[in-house]
Amino acid sequence: MKNLLDNILNPEDLRKLNPEKLPQLAKELRAFIIDIVAAKEGHLGASLGVVELTIALHYLFDTPNDLLVWDVGHQAYGHKILTGRKEIFHTNRQFGGIAGFPSRKESKFDAFGVGHSSTSISAALGMAIASNLKGETKKHHIAVIGDASIASGMAFEALNHAGVSKANLLIILNDNAIGIDPSVGALKEYLTKVKTDRKLAAQNNIIKALNFDYSGPIDGHNLPKILSELKRLKSVKGPKFLHIITTKGKGLQQAEEDQVTYHAPGKFDKISGERIKKEASLYTKYQDIFGKTLVELAEKNDKIVGVTPAMLTGSSLKFMFDKFPKRTFDVGIAEQHAVTLAAGMATQGLVVFCNIYSTFLQRAYDQVIHDVALQNLPVVFCLDRAGLVGEDGATHHGVFDLAYLRCIPNLIVFAPSNEIELRNILFTAQKGLENPIAIRYPRGTGKLLDWQKPFEEIKIGTGVCLQKGNKIAILTIGTIASNITEALELISEKALFSHYDMRFVKPLDKNLLEEIFANHTSIITVEDGVIKGGFGSAILEFASENNYQHKIKVLGIPDNFIEHGTVSQLQYTIGLHPKSLSNLLNSYS
Numbered sequence: 001m002k003n004l005l006d007n008i009l010n011p012e013d014l015r016k017l018n019p020e021k022l023p024q025l026a027k028e029l030r031a032f033i034i035d036i037v038a039a040k041e042g043h044l045g046a047s048l049g050v051v052e053l054t055i056a057l058h059y060l061f062d063t064p065n066d067l068l069v070w071d072v073g074h075q076a077y078g079h080k081i082l083t084g085r086k087e088i089f090h091t092n093r094q095f096g097g098i099a100g101f102p103s104r105k106e107s108k109f110d111a112f113g114v115g116h117s118s119t120s121i122s123a124a125l126g127m128a129i130a131s132n133l134k135g136e137t138k139k140h141h142i143a144v145i146g147d148a149s150i151a152s153g154m155a156f157e158a159l160n161h162a163g164v165s166k167a168n169l170l171i172i173l174n175d176n177a178i179g180i181d182p183s184v185g186a187l188k189e190y191l192t193k194v195k196t197d198r199k200l201a202a203q204n205n206i207i208k209a210l211n212f213d214y215s216g217p218i219d220g221h222n223l224p225k226i227l228s229e230l231k232r233l234k235s236v237k238g239p240k241f242l243h244i245i246t247t248k249g250k251g252l253q254q255a256e257e258d259q260v261t262y263h264a265p266g267k268f269d270k271i272s273g274e275r276i277k278k279e280a281s282l283y284t285k286y287q288d289i290f291g292k293t294l295v296e297l298a299e300k301n302d303k304i305v306g307v308t309p310a311m312l313t314g315s316s317l318k319f320m321f322d323k324f325p326k327r328t329f330d331v332g333i334a335e336q337h338a339v340t341l342a343a344g345m346a347t348q349g350l351v352v353f354c355n356i357y358s359t360f361l362q363r364a365y366d367q368v369i370h371d372v373a374l375q376n377l378p379v380v381f382c383l384d385r386a387g388l389v390g391e392d393g394a395t396h397h398g399v400f401d402l403a404y405l406r407c408i409p410n411l412i413v414f415a416p417s418n419e420i421e422l423r424n425i426l427f428t429a430q431k432g433l434e435n436p437i438a439i440r441y442p443r444g445t446g447k448l449l450d451w452q453k454p455f456e457e458i459k460i461g462t463g464v465c466l467q468k469g470n471k472i473a474i475l476t477i478g479t480i481a482s483n484i485t486e487a488l489e490l491i492s493e494k495a496l497f498s499h500y501d502m503r504f505v506k507p508l509d510k511n512l513l514e515e516i517f518a519n520h521t522s523i524i525t526v527e528d529g530v531i532k533g534g535f536g537s538a539i540l541e542f543a544s545e546n547n548y549q550h551k552i553k554v555l556g557i558p559d560n561f562i563e564h565g566t567v568s569q570l571q572y573t574i575g576l577h578p579k580s581l582s583n584l585l586n587s588y589s
Contacts, residue, residue, distance in 0.1 A: 004028055010084050011058040011109075022059065022223050026051050030251040032086075033077050038270035041391075042093050042100060045249035045262045046146075047077035049176055049220075053144070053244060054078035056226040060234065061140055067111040067127050071120035071145040073101035074263070075174065083109035093391040095565030101395060115395025116363065117333045118152035120145050121171055125158055128167035140168060140234065147175045147191055148183045148310060152333045162239045163211035170233055170240045175217065176248040178259050181312050185332045195245060207241045216243030221250060260313060283445035287384055289419045290441070291316025293426050294353060295323050301430050303351045307331065309338040315355040315384050335360050339367035339379070346377040351430050358383040358398025358440055365404065372436050373410045379436045380429045386415070386440035387478070387528035388557075388571065393564030398440070399557045402477070403533035405438050406506045412437040412460060413505040415478030419451035421503065427455040442479050442528070444567070461507035469498040472588055473520040477502050477535045480528045480576065487581035493589040505535050513542055522588070523552045528576065531556035555581075 004021060005028040008014050017025065029051050037044045055078070057068060063083070070076040080098065081089055084107065091097025102110035112123045124143035131139045149155060150173060162169055175191055177183050190206065195217055207214045213236050218225050226244065233240050248263075249255025254273035255262035267276040298304040298320060306320045306328045321328040331338050335356055342354040361368070361383055372379050386398040405413050412435050416422040425439055466481065467488065474497055476484050481501050488494050500516060502509060516523070523543075525536035536554030543552060555575065562570055571577040575584065 005032060005081075005086070008082060009086070011063050011082060014055070014058055014082060017059075019059075019224070019227060022055055022227075026055055026223060027251075029055065029078050029081060032081060032089075034252055034270050036090055036092065037077070038268050040090055040092060040094065041264070041266050043074040043077070043264050044252075045255045045259055046075035048250050048252060048255060049246040049248040050075045050144070050174055051078050051250070052221050052223045052226055053172065053174065053246070054082065056223060056230055057142060057144075058082050060227060060230050061142065064109045064111065066140040066142070067124065068109070069112045069120040069124045069127075069141075069143045070102055070114060071143065071149045072117045073114040075144070075146075076102050079109070080107075083107055093393070093564055095563075095569045097564075099393055099564060100391060101393070113395075115392070116360065117149040118145070118155040120149075121155055121158035121162060121169075124171075125162045125165065125167055125169055128169045129165065132167065137168065140170065142170045142172065144172045144174055147173060147177060147188060148333055151183070151185055151187045153336055159207075159210055159212075166238055168237065170242065171212070173216075173241065173243045174220065174246055175243060176246045176259075178248050181260060181310060181314075181330065183332065184310075184330050188332075194243070207243075212239050212241040214241045214243065216241075217245050218243070220244035220246035281445050282449060283447060284419065284451065285316070285445050286419070286422065286441045286443070287314070287316040288319075289422050289446065289451065290355070290382055290384070290426065291319035293423045295319050297426060297430050298324055298327065301351065303349065304353065304430055305329065305345060305350050306353050306355065307338050307342050307345075308355045309333055309335045309360065311355065311357060311360075311384075314357070315382070317355050335364040336367050339364040340371045342379045343367070343371040343375065343377050346372075346379050347375075351378075351380070351432075353380045353382055353426075353429075355382040355384060357396075358386040358401045359389075359396050362400065362404070368405075368411075369408055373408045376410045376435060378429075378433045380426075380433075381436065381438040382426075383438055383440040385443045387442045387480070388562065388567050389443045390567050390570070391564050394561040397557075397562055398442075399529050399562070401438070401440050402505050402527060402529035402535055403537070406535075406538060407533070410435050411506065414439050414503060415505065416441055417476070417479055417481040417501045417503070419446040419448050420453055421458070421501075423451065423453070424456050424458050428458045428460075431457065433460070440478065446479075447482060458503070461504050461509055463500055463502040463504065463509040463512045465498065465512075466501050467494075467497065467499040469494075469496050469520075471496045471520060472522045472524065473498045473500060473516045474524045474526060475500050475502050475516070475535075475539060476526045477505055478528060480526050483571070483576060483578045483581055484526055486578035487585055490578065490582035491585050491589070493586075496588065497585065502535070505538055508538060508542060510542070513539070514546075517543070517546070517548045517550060521550065523550050525552065525554050525556075526576070526581070527556040529556055530559070532559050555584075 093100040120143035
């Protein structure tokens with residue numbers, strides 16, 4: 001049989017097909033996604049689950065003139081393949097290749113750049129209102145959002161507004177009962193009931209109550225049914241809502257059966273679906289250092305609780321959940337709620353470890369200031385995926401945290417240089433602090449084999465000397481310290497350089513800094529955060545306030561968004577790779 005996908009370069013080609021041929025195209029598109037992701041890695045399950053929907057949307061709507069917004073974008077691989085990127089799809093998420101998420105600068109078919117959840121309805125509504133103002137009343141605006149993302153506060157804010165608008169907006173709920181981890185909460189339970197009780201969908205419908213034309217739930221893998229319903233909805237004016245039921249990982253047995261693992265499974269055999277085991281690392285992931293240490297501490301301190309917004313597995317808070325389910329709270333994709341919930345718990349004497357990816361804490365910035373820091377509540381923020389995170393790219397790099405946190409009064413900001421420091425700061429925090437603290441650590445493994453040492457308390461606001469030199473002081477914050485250690489091994493004049501692990505961005509170790517400035521002629525600061533307003537800026541401020549005239553060089557993330565690639569590749573391009581750093585240090589010799 002002739003391969004249909006070979007002849008489809010864009011949606012115009014797709015629309016030339018007879019509708020009866022579309023199920024065959026769906027099979028081919030699934031096979032293509034599986035084939036590439038098996039070899040190149042990436043997000044698998046979400047895209048497999050919306051193959052039929054993706055085909056139907058581009059078949060019936062006039063994209064890119066009709067505007068299509070994918071929430072988060074994990075599920076947009078089929079969309080990318082059908083919109084002119086099939087031949088380069090093998091470069092997905094790779095350095096210099098296409099992005100893993102929709103991006104406006106990559107394609108005119110990517111109506112809105114995404115990566116974080118729950119933005120699609122607001123964005124599509126904004127587009128629809130703009131179309132009305134321009135008199136483009138026949139233009140369609142579609143938001144595709146998952147059942148985990150729609151439970152977020154921002155999605156409800158947009159639904160609330162859209163329901164009283166006259167916008168030509170279609171919201172499609174891709175309901176598969178899972179985000180990355182299984183969906184949680186009362187809305188998830190409601191959607192589960194709707195699937196099995198049609199009367200509930202017809203009579204007691206949340207979406208209808210918000211003034212939407214609601215239809216469904218329908219089988220999201222039944223192409224004729226989807227085509228029929230979308231065709232009907234095209235003629236319905238105003239805000240519309242289509243509820244479809246899909247299976248994440250559809251078409252690959254292992255992905256259907258283990259939806260958490262096959263969200264992003266790494267490399268796997270495209271025929272059997274079995275994952276190809278990587279050579280087991282001798283080292284432990286930082287997220288697991290956190291998760292295992294927290295359980296160790298919680299066994300002795302019954303005031304400890306854990307809170308995370310939909311990242312039980314990703315943050316390794318699942319260790320805590322497995323051991324202490326009543327003291328572990330997955331609140332769904334709701335970072336703002338997570339932070340203020342933690343604040344409320346802290347008022348009642350609980351020791352709250354609020355674990356959020358660095359890039360996602362940005363979504364709860366007001367709550368950190370208004371609900372935690374302003375009231376000086378000792379919440380312990382554990383910020384996973386700090387610094388450059390690799391192939392997920394600009395939407396996920398945790399590079400802004402040091403800058404946006406250090407300006408907040410009352411907040412302690414700490415970055416461990418290794419696994420032992422992470423363990424010890426967690427131990428210190430649960431003993432009782434007078435202030436909230438943010439602890440940020442990277443994605444990936446550490447570099448120590450023997451990290452489960454007896455706990456030692458860390459004095460707040462103290463740094464340590466890792467190497468004593470006689471001329472130039474290098475000040476690092478966090479795990480970027482190891483890059484400097486490696487760089488120093490590559491140069492001939494190692495004795496010129498002192499190396500200090502400052503540990504705290506706030507409060508700074510002023511006594512140590514006075515000693516450093518007194519004994520060195522030049523200062524180099526190194527961080528894996530943005531240089532504008534970050535750790536280096538804090539050192540410059542200290543020097544200015546104390547009238548030091550030293551030459552200070554600030555190294556870190558430059559003032560632009562960093563794209564996707566391996567961490568090593570990205571560090572090399574911005575001068576933070578050990579080899580790059582050694583070249584710089586040699587220039588001081």
